[in-house]
Amino acid sequence: MPTSRESAVFTVGDxxxxxxxxxxxxxxxxxxxxxxxxxxxxxxxxxxVAVNAAGYKGCSAPRSAKVYTSGNDRVTLARGTNYFICSIPGHCQSGMKIA
Structure with a gap:
């Protein structure tokens, strides 16, 4: 399948x-x-933590959520909106989340 461009790599937060x-x-x-x-x-x-829209909105990670802990994680985006939070208590509520 030809693609219009190569996959881009973004460093979150630059x-x-x-x-x-x-x-x-x-x-x-x-x-x-x-x-x-x-x-x-x-x-x-x-x-x-990769979460769904409800997890993003409520700053909660379901038990089945994929958790990354290396400090240098590479995550390939799936089709549609992808949601990520930090599940350390209080961190998501303090703005550590992206969609």
Whole structure:
């Protein structure tokens, strides 16, 4: 299947990394299925959890959610809206989430 462009790789939060100020990082960016998000963060302080819309809105991770903990996670986007939160208590509520 020919594609119009190669998959793009985005570092979440740019130089600041995955942090409390990333909730607006997606503004003005266009993502496509197959693009890769790289989450860089202190793995002793944060994590990345792939959640659904309800998990994003309610800052809760279902038991079956995929949790990333390496501090340098590469996540390939699926078709549709992808949601990610930090599930450390209080972090998502403080803005550590993106859609």
């Amino acid at each position: 130089r600041g990394g995955w942090s409390f100020s990333t909730s607006t990082w997606t503004n003005g960016k266009r993502f496509k299925a197959g693009d890769v998000l790289v989450f860089k963060y202190d793995s002793t302080a944060h994590n990345v």
